[in-house]
Every structure is written in structure tokens, then in C-alpha cells.
Amino acid sequence: MAHQRETEALAQIAGRLGWDQETMMPPGSATQRGEEMAAIEGVLHARRTDPRVGEWLETAEAPDEMGQAALRLIRHSYERTTKLPARLAAELARVTSLSQGTWAKARAANDVAAFLPTFRNVVALKREQAAALADGGDLYDALLDDYEPGTTxxxxxxxxxxxxxxxxxxxxxxxxxxxxxxxxxxxxxxxxxxxxxxxxxxxxxxxxxxxxxxxxxxxxxxxxxxxxxxxxxxxxxxxxxxxxxxxxxxxxxxxxxxxxxxxxxxxxxxxxxxxxxxxxxxxxxxxxxxxxxxxxxxxxxxxxxxxxxxxxxxxxxxxxxxxxxxxxxxxxxxxxxxxxxxxxxxxxxxxxxxxxxxxxxxxxxxxxxxxxxxxxxxxxxxxxxxxxxxxxxxxxxxxxxxxxxxxxxxxxxxxxxxxxxxxxxxxxxxxxxxxxxxxxxxxxxxxxxxxxxxxxxxxxxxxxxxxxxxxxxxxxxxxxxxx
Missing domain, CATH: 1.10.1370.30 (Neurolysin; domain 3)
Known part of the structure; x- marks a missing residue:
């Protein structure tokens, strides 16, 4: 739980970077922000896939309902995250951060063609992510699980x-x-x-x-x-x-x-x-x-x-x-x-x-x-x-x-x-x-x-x-x- 607490804190920092990008970030900062987001995502991915988490899960005991629920969620996250290569996690963070700026410009200009090269890359990466998570199952269900666990x-x-x-x-x-x-x-x-x-x-x-x-x-x-x-x-x-x-x-x-x-x-x-x-x-x-x-x-x-x-x-x-x-x-x-x-x-x-x-x-x-x-x-x-x-x-x-x-x-x-x-x-x-x-x-x-x-x-x-x-x-x- 101590390890998880630090991971949760770092995830909040990543979220704050996203908030800043939408509200206060200077327009010329997009490329650097993409690198920053990729870097922190790499750290988060390493923590979430730390082999010690798997070892702890094998022997951890929960004293109450709160602990049982925490273990259920940590186990679910660990099993999903360990299926995803660190390279792919970092690349997704980098590309989607850059894609946001590209989309905003394309939207302002009503220019779909300007956005398509970036969008093709996003879709390809998400399909790759889904395949890694699905273990042969439905690709869309694998992505849906991030937002509504237990629903298909x-x-x-x-x-x-x-x-x-x-x-x-x-x-x-x-x-x-x-x-x-x-x-x-x-x-x-x-x-x-x-x-x-x-x-x-x-x-x-x-x-x-x-x-x-x-x-x-x-x-x-x-x-x-x-x-x-x-x-x-x-x-x-x-x-x-x-x-x-x-x-x-x-x-x-x-x-x-x-x-x-x-x-x-x-x-x-x-x-x-x-x-x-x-x-x-x-x-x-x-x-x-x-x-x-x-x-x-x-x-x-x-x-x-x-x-x-x-x-x-x-x-x-x-x-x-x-x-x-x-x-x-x-x-x-x-x-x-x-x-x-x-x-x-x-x-x-x-x-x-x-x-x-x-x-x-x-x-x-x-x-x-x-x-x-x-x-x-x-x-x-x-x-x-x-x-x-x-x-x-x-x-x-x-x-x-x-x-x-x-x-x-x-x-x-x-x-x-x-x-x-x-x-x-x-x-x-x-x-x-x-x-x-x-x-x-x-x-x-x-x-x-x-x-x-x-x-x-x-x-x-x-x-x-x-x-x-x-x-x-x-x-x-x-x-x-x-x-």
C-alpha cells in the first residue's frame, strides 16, 4: 500500500500536467509537454509493473472490506499493465499528447487531411494496445475495461x-x-x-x-x-x-x-x-x-x-x-x-x-x-x-x-x-x-x-x-x- 500510495501521487501529478495543457500551458510548449508526459508515464508504468507488486499480491492478506477492494483493484491494474510493453505505454503517452495539439489546429482550420496522419498513428497504437491486453479476446472490450470494468x-x-x-x-x-x-x-x-x-x-x-x-x-x-x-x-x-x-x-x-x-x-x-x-x-x-x-x-x-x-x-x-x-x-x-x-x-x-x-x-x-x-x-x-x-x-x-x-x-x-x-x-x-x-x-x-x-x-x-x-x-x- 505504501508503494501504491506513491504511484497514486505520481498519477495525480500526470493529471495536473494534463489540466495545465488544457488551461494554462503556452502554445509553444506542446512538444516538450509530450516528452514530459512520456517520461512520467514511463515511471508510472515501471512502478505498476514492478515484479515486487506481483510477489506482494501472492502473499498479501486483507484485514477488512477496504483492504480486499484495494487488493482487487491493484491486482486488476497489475495484470493489465504487465501485458503492456513499456515502450508502447510511453509511445502512447507521447503521441496522444502531441495529437491533442494537432487536432486542435485541424479543428480550428476544418482540415481533416491535416489530422489524418496523426490519427492513423493513434488508432494503430490503440489497436496494438488492445491486442496486448485482450489475450486473444475482443479488442474493444479490452479498451472498454479501462473505463467501465466488467462491461462488454x-x-x-x-x-x-x-x-x-x-x-x-x-x-x-x-x-x-x-x-x-x-x-x-x-x-x-x-x-x-x-x-x-x-x-x-x-x-x-x-x-x-x-x-x-x-x-x-x-x-x-x-x-x-x-x-x-x-x-x-x-x-x-x-x-x-x-x-x-x-x-x-x-x-x-x-x-x-x-x-x-x-x-x-x-x-x-x-x-x-x-x-x-x-x-x-x-x-x-x-x-x-x-x-x-x-x-x-x-x-x-x-x-x-x-x-x-x-x-x-x-x-x-x-x-x-x-x-x-x-x-x-x-x-x-x-x-x-x-x-x-x-x-x-x-x-x-x-x-x-x-x-x-x-x-x-x-x-x-x-x-x-x-x-x-x-x-x-x-x-x-x-x-x-x-x-x-x-x-x-x-x-x-x-x-x-x-x-x-x-x-x-x-x-x-x-x-x-x-x-x-x-x-x-x-x-x-x-x-x-x-x-x-x-x-x-x-x-x-x-x-x-x-x-x-x-x-x-x-x-x-x-x-x-x-x-x-x-x-x-x-x-x-x-x-x-x-x-
């Missing part, structure tokens, strides 16, 4: 297959409804947006003594324990992008800040999986932050900050917050269509890793699938295959955890509201403490103590499934659109 691509395909018909049917009913909520219009200065962003972070319990908010192109949360940082972004015509990016990332950060301090710098001291992590960000953002009671509170904040901004009342504002609108960008998508964006990426990345889709053919495959799923043609690569940073930095297997997180959030919301029947009365006053306390007690504090599915089952009292999410969406949007 087939499990997700079955769940997503059950989601798609009801999501598509609901979207079609909503977009064809005679009643359509208003669209927010106007200019909203950055200072006002960041002021409200700060108030929202406080309202949802973000601990600024152990965190900070900065700006980034793609909002994210970084770190765990006593140093958990988040980012947001602003748009003069779309303040909701700022507000709900902040609430979303606070959900991630609250999970990390809420983990039992006894687990700090141990394998249990961070979120158990990306799907469970996403359940926290999505329930904060959607079931709580986009609820009618809480948007009424946000409406008052908007009036206090921006004066009369063209929305008559809280009901109209709630409709504007939740308006369903066709669009290209996943992170800006409404609750009804968001998962359809994820399902597209899930199917394409499985094909990339399986080798049935070439990186050179990805743009055409994306555009064809997007037109079929959303009924509009992609207008530029920045709104298509270049919009997300995940593939450029090698995060294959990450995308499906967004929808899995929504499914988990639906289950948690059902259980939470049964336990806290007067929750809406508190949300109407901007008070989220009842909800966040329930989530902290039943899920967040336990960190990596249980497997992902068992973490959700422990909190909810039932096995996770897609039903509660679909029921929540249909109830909410049937009322909003007067269907």
Missing part, C-alpha cells in the same frame, strides 16, 4: 438497442409537436455568466478550498481528493452552455471530493468507473439542474444579473432550458437527443478498433450515419468528426460511458426521489443539499469500494437498467411539449 461491447449494444427506439420515437413526437418552447436570444456578457457559474458551483456544493474553476475549449474535471479542478466555457449568445457545463463538471468533482478521506491516494480514492462518474455529472446537470423547480431559481439569478432578458416567466424559461433542437454538437445536445450522439460514436469506434473501418473512411462514415440519425448533413468537420477530443487522445471505449452514466442517473434519480419526497421544494430555493447529501452518502463516499454495477445497485436497491431513464424522459418532455 455486447452488453452495451444490447442496452443501447433497447434505448434507441423509444428515444427516436420521443424525439419525433417532440419535434413534431404544435407547442414549441421559446429559444433564448440576446447577448450575455462573460462576466455575468461566470458570476452565475460561480454561484451554481457553490449551490451544488463544490468545495473551492480544494478546487478551482478555469476556462477551457472542452470543459472537464481533473484530480481527486484534496485537489479537484474543473473548467467551463462561455458563449455570448448561449449562457446555458456555461451554466450547465459548470454544473456537469461540479457533479464529477463532487464525486471525487466526496470520497471517504481514508481512501485518499489509494486505488479506492477515485471514481470507480467513468459510467458511474457520468451518473453524477448527469444527475446534477439534468435531473436536478434542468428540473422545473431549479430552473425557476436560475431564472431569478438571470434576472438579477442581466435584467430583462426577454423571457416572460419561469415556465417559459424552463422550456427554453430544455428545448429540443436538432444540432451537430454532442456537448450541446438536449436530453432527448444526447444519447443518439453517443450511440453513433460507440458504433463507429467499435468498427475502428475491430479494423472494419479505416481512419481514412471515418469522415464519410460519420457524415452518412449522422444524416441518417439526425436528418441533416454535417456542414463542416468541426461539427463532425473533429468536434470531440476523445479519439485524438486515444480514449476509445470512453464514449459509451456517457450514455451508461445517463442510464445510471435515471436509476439514481428514481431512488433518490423516493427517499427525498420534498426535494422539489428545496430545489425551487436553489438548495440542493438534500439531493447531494443523499448521493454522497449512498454513492460518492464509497469511491472504488465496489464494482461499478454493484455501486449503483447499492445506492438504488436494484440492478441498473434503461427503464427509469426512458420513463423520466418521456414524462418530462411529454409535459413540456404538451403531447
Amino acid at each position: 461491447g455486447r452488453d452495451l449494444a444490447d442496452m443501447f438497442g433497447a434505448l434507441r427506439p423509444r428515444l427516436v420515437a420521443l424525439r419525433d413526437r417532440v419535434l413534431g409537436a404544435s407547442h414549441q418552447p421559446i429559444t433564448l436570444a440576446g447577448d450575455f456578457n462573460e462576466a455575468g455568466q461566470l458570476k452565475i457559474s460561480d454561484a451554481l458551483a457553490h449551490a451544488f456544493g463544490y468545495d473551492f478550498n480544494r478546487g478551482r474553476i478555469d476556462k477551457a475549449v472542452h470543459p472537464f474535471s481533473s484530480g481527486s481528493g484534496s485537489d479537484v479542478r474543473i473548467t467551463t466555457r462561455t458563449s455570448p449568445t448561449d449562457p446555458f452552455n456555461c451554466f450547465y457545463s459548470t454544473i456537469h463538471e461540479v457533479g464529477h468533482a463532487a464525486y471525487e471530493q466526496g470520497i471517504d478521506q481514508a481512501y485518499l491516494l489509494t486505488p479506492l480514492g477515485q471514481g470507480v468507473s467513468m459510467g458511474v462518474h457520468e451518473s453524477q455529472s448527469r444527475i446534477y446537470e439534468n435531473q436536478l439542474g434542468r428540473s422545473a423547480p431549479f430552473t425557476g431559481y436560475l431564472f431569478d439569478l438571470m434576472k438579477d444579473t442581466f435584467g430583462d432578458f426577454g423571457v416572460a416567466d419561469a415556465a417559459a424559461f424552463h422550456g427554453a432550458v430544455n428545448r429540443v433542437t436538432p444540432g451537430f454538437i454532442r456537448t450541446e445536445a438536449d436530453e432527448v437527443q444526447y444519447n443518439l450522439h453517443v450511440l453513433l460514436r460507440f458504433d463507429l469506434e467499435r468498427q475502428l478498433i475491430a479494423g472494419t473501418l479505416s481512419p481514412d473512411d471515418l469522415e464519410e462514415a460519420w457524415n452518412t450515419r449522422f444524416a441518417a440519425d439526425f436528418g441533416v448533413a454535417v456542414d463542416c468537420p468541426a461539427n463532425g468528426i473533429l468536434q470531440d477530443v476523445h479519439w485524438p487522445v486515444g480514449l476509445f471505449g470512453y464514449f459509451p460511458t456517457y450514455t451508461l452514466g445517463n442510464v445510471y442517473a435515471g436509476c439514481l434519480n428514481q431512488a433518490m426521489r423516493a427517499a427525498v419526497p420534498d426535494l422539489d421544494d428545496h430545489l425551487a430555493q436553489g438548495k440542493t443539499a438534500q439531493a447531494t447529501a443523499w448521493l454522497r452518502e449512498n454513492l460518492q463516499t464509497h469511491g472504488g469500494l465496489r464494482t461499478p454495477r454493484d455501486t449503483i445497485k447499492h445506492a438504488c436497491g436494484f440492478d441498473p437498467h434503461e427503464g427509469p431513464l426512458l420513463d423520466y424522459l418521456e414524462t418530462k418532455f411529454t409535459a413540456l411539449y404538451r403531447l
Whole structure:
């Protein structure tokens, strides 16, 4: 455990380098940063594959549930990491760090061709990594295990297959409804947006003594324990992008800040999986932050900050917050269509890793699938295959955890509201403490103590499934659109 504690600390340092790269790093530092990331990854890989760890695992005994869980996670990490050559681990760290900068320039220039040579290299390295980890098994499952241990691509395909018909049917009913909520219009200065962003972070319990908010192109949360940082972004015509990016990332950060301090710098001291992590960000953002009671509170904040901004009342504002609108960008998508964006990426990345889709053919495959799923043609690569940073930095297997997180959030919301029947009365006053306390007690504090599915089952009292999410969406949007 002493060895593991130092490894965890070094991993936090690597994470801080990544945070700096996204927020503060000078643009001319990318090449050196790539070397730095490769160097620290080499050190981490050496520690994680140290033969002594294998020897210790053979004889280690756990005195309690915490120790048993720690050994389970260390063993899982050791078995995976020892399958990966140190050369490959360092090369992945170097190439994906450089790829991030190349992608950002290509995205700004809408130039897919400029990114393709780098992307081919990333995909080839990830396929090599998957082959090393899979031991003859499914390549995609080997990568998915990094983000959602115990889940397979087939499990997700079955769940997503059950989601798609009801999501598509609901979207079609909503977009064809005679009643359509208003669209927010106007200019909203950055200072006002960041002021409200700060108030929202406080309202949802973000601990600024152990965190900070900065700006980034793609909002994210970084770190765990006593140093958990988040980012947001602003748009003069779309303040909701700022507000709900902040609430979303606070959900991630609250999970990390809420983990039992006894687990700090141990394998249990961070979120158990990306799907469970996403359940926290999505329930904060959607079931709580986009609820009618809480948007009424946000409406008052908007009036206090921006004066009369063209929305008559809280009901109209709630409709504007939740308006369903066709669009290209996943992170800006409404609750009804968001998962359809994820399902597209899930199917394409499985094909990339399986080798049935070439990186050179990805743009055409994306555009064809997007037109079929959303009924509009992609207008530029920045709104298509270049919009997300995940593939450029090698995060294959990450995308499906967004929808899995929504499914988990639906289950948690059902259980939470049964336990806290007067929750809406508190949300109407901007008070989220009842909800966040329930989530902290039943899920967040336990960190990596249980497997992902068992973490959700422990909190909810039932096995996770897609039903509660679909029921929540249909109830909410049937009322909003007067269907």
C-alpha cells in the first residue's frame, strides 16, 4: 500500500500536467509537454509493473472490506499493465499528447487531411494496445475495461438497442409537436455568466478550498481528493452552455471530493468507473439542474444579473432550458437527443478498433450515419468528426460511458426521489443539499469500494437498467411539449 500510495501521487501529478495543457500551458510548449508526459508515464508504468507488486499480491492478506477492494483493484491494474510493453505505454503517452495539439489546429482550420496522419498513428497504437491486453479476446472490450470494468461491447449494444427506439420515437413526437418552447436570444456578457457559474458551483456544493474553476475549449474535471479542478466555457449568445457545463463538471468533482478521506491516494480514492462518474455529472446537470423547480431559481439569478432578458416567466424559461433542437454538437445536445450522439460514436469506434473501418473512411462514415440519425448533413468537420477530443487522445471505449452514466442517473434519480419526497421544494430555493447529501452518502463516499454495477445497485436497491431513464424522459418532455 505504501508503494501504491506513491504511484497514486505520481498519477495525480500526470493529471495536473494534463489540466495545465488544457488551461494554462503556452502554445509553444506542446512538444516538450509530450516528452514530459512520456517520461512520467514511463515511471508510472515501471512502478505498476514492478515484479515486487506481483510477489506482494501472492502473499498479501486483507484485514477488512477496504483492504480486499484495494487488493482487487491493484491486482486488476497489475495484470493489465504487465501485458503492456513499456515502450508502447510511453509511445502512447507521447503521441496522444502531441495529437491533442494537432487536432486542435485541424479543428480550428476544418482540415481533416491535416489530422489524418496523426490519427492513423493513434488508432494503430490503440489497436496494438488492445491486442496486448485482450489475450486473444475482443479488442474493444479490452479498451472498454479501462473505463467501465466488467462491461462488454455486447452488453452495451444490447442496452443501447433497447434505448434507441423509444428515444427516436420521443424525439419525433417532440419535434413534431404544435407547442414549441421559446429559444433564448440576446447577448450575455462573460462576466455575468461566470458570476452565475460561480454561484451554481457553490449551490451544488463544490468545495473551492480544494478546487478551482478555469476556462477551457472542452470543459472537464481533473484530480481527486484534496485537489479537484474543473473548467467551463462561455458563449455570448448561449449562457446555458456555461451554466450547465459548470454544473456537469461540479457533479464529477463532487464525486471525487466526496470520497471517504481514508481512501485518499489509494486505488479506492477515485471514481470507480467513468459510467458511474457520468451518473453524477448527469444527475446534477439534468435531473436536478434542468428540473422545473431549479430552473425557476436560475431564472431569478438571470434576472438579477442581466435584467430583462426577454423571457416572460419561469415556465417559459424552463422550456427554453430544455428545448429540443436538432444540432451537430454532442456537448450541446438536449436530453432527448444526447444519447443518439453517443450511440453513433460507440458504433463507429467499435468498427475502428475491430479494423472494419479505416481512419481514412471515418469522415464519410460519420457524415452518412449522422444524416441518417439526425436528418441533416454535417456542414463542416468541426461539427463532425473533429468536434470531440476523445479519439485524438486515444480514449476509445470512453464514449459509451456517457450514455451508461445517463442510464445510471435515471436509476439514481428514481431512488433518490423516493427517499427525498420534498426535494422539489428545496430545489425551487436553489438548495440542493438534500439531493447531494443523499448521493454522497449512498454513492460518492464509497469511491472504488465496489464494482461499478454493484455501486449503483447499492445506492438504488436494484440492478441498473434503461427503464427509469426512458420513463423520466418521456414524462418530462411529454409535459413540456404538451403531447
